Amino acid sequence: MKILQDKSLTDVPGFQAVGIHCGIKKNGNKDLCVIYSQKPAVAAAAFTTNIVKAAPLLVNMKHLEISDTIQAIVVNSGNANACTGAQGLEDAYKMSETTAACLNLPPNQVLVASTGIIGVPMPMHVVIPGIKAACSLIPDGSGASAAEAIMTTDSFPKQITVEIMIDDKPVFISGIAKGSGMIHPNMATMLAFIITNANISKALLTKALKDSVSNSYNMISVDGDTSTNDMVITLANGMAGHPLIDAMDKDYAKFKNALDFVNQTLAKMIAKDGEGATKLIEVSLYHAKTEKDAKICAKSVISSNLVKSAFFGSDANWGRIMCSLGYSGGDFSPDKVDIFFKNAKGTIQLVKDGTGIPFSEEKAKEILDQDYVNIVIDLKDGEYEATAWGCDLSYDYVKINGSYRT
Incomplete structure (x- = not known):
């Protein structure tokens, strides 16, 4: 091609x-x-x-x-x-x-x-x-x-x-x-x-x-x-x-x-190109029990306004990602989840087996400050995967939509 x-x-x-x-x-x-x-x-x-x-x-x-x-x-x-x-x-x-x-x-x-x-x-x-x-x-x-x-x-x-x-x-x-x-x-x-x-x-x-x-x-x-x-x-x-x-x-x-x-x-x-966006966020979710579970979980993370807001502020708030997985409706085992942030600046792991692990806040911020961030989630629960895309939620989003009609 x-x-x-x-x-x-x-x-x-x-x-x-x-x-x-x-x-x-x-x-x-x-x-x-x-x-x-x-x-x-x-x-x-x-x-x-x-x-x-x-x-x-x-x-x-x-x-x-x-x-x-x-x-x-x-x-x-x-x-x-x-x-x-x-x-x-x-x-x-x-x-x-x-x-x-x-x-x-x-x-x-x-x-x-x-x-x-x-x-x-x-x-x-x-x-x-x-x-x-x-x-x-x-x-x-x-x-x-x-x-x-x-x-x-x-x-x-x-x-x-x-x-x-x-x-x-x-x-x-x-x-x-x-x-x-x-x-x-x-x-x-x-x-x-x-x-x-x-x-x-x-x-x-x-x-x-x-x-x-x-x-x-x-x-x-x-x-x-x-x-x-x-x-x-x-x-x-x-x-x-x-x-x-x-x-x-x-x-x-x-x-x-x-x-x-x-x-x-x-x-x-x-x-x-989300309104007011400063970053493209990609969720790569691996090893779900079913394709449906993979898509539900990936979409839940990319749709979370709290996750989006954290990424706008380059805040490595991985708890919001775990939370959005938990209410997604997808079937997975929370105590198996691994979470990484990844882009051209490197890769950093924040969660292992559902629990936060020590990581460099400085390295995390360096990754999150870029205009593209890949959230990698490994459910370690099956063989299915899904990818979802979104953006951060900025002050400008509110400004644009506060006066869209007028």
Whole structure:
């Protein structure tokens, strides 16, 4: 697998994309994008587990139910179109219909995504002209502009493109994502759009995405809030020209491994860019009794606000990690647990067999002062493992979210 540093969505054969400023955001930043496949693409998606779902999710669930293929995604930032009632649903459908008309597609072949402030009516007087303008600019657009257009409080655009070979044909997988706050396992305020020229059946694309999401976006947490708008959408247009992947063979495994890499890379970018964050925290948990126990325990640690706060202050408060393991609901033996902190500055053990051991506070602080810290937890109770990602919780998180709406 090759990581293509300077490539984006528009380098995937058969796909075009553009991001523009249409007027939703008052600061002039890009706020609307369109992603277009020149031929019908099989689609798979995952949506928030929050029972309060934004209007675009309801539209997408309907469109994916009635259409075997998708050709376009329209995304706006700055307004979530959530908790906006019947008018919000009508507006979401209008966004898909307008995009479809501009691209000469059936409306049910267009998916919609929105992110931003909840409970505010969509400013359709700028959105509709914006969609028309964006569609007219698609041939000359760029994946980079699309990545910028989906940002809200993100501090940097999140994108990744990789290349693999299947049956001697180049297959590209490229993704963009947004997410900074309201991030918690079972998807989070996050959007991700993954496109590929792979030739794969809808059933296996759906399986690959479902499995991949469970080990990427569902293993990150910034603040413990699960959003109303979370979604991950994957489109595969088949233009690579290799034989159809319709069995779980070596070609499927190669595709799935690349998809996992793309999704985990984007997930880590989201975790690193948590609102006000100063550090990326990675939890590596080993030797759990079951995969479920491993994931539950890892997510509990990465979701703990007390753990996050301690890391912001570079405080080696390992007791908070033990505490978060204890209330996780995972099955493990507390008197077997080992805990280490690790990064480029070295490795230090703080807990052995569930009990604190003497360690150098100075060495611990040197490790914790870095912008990446790996919490290594060994349950010594089985053969399963899990990885979770998150960030510290800083003063700036409160500042950002204390005035997000106003």
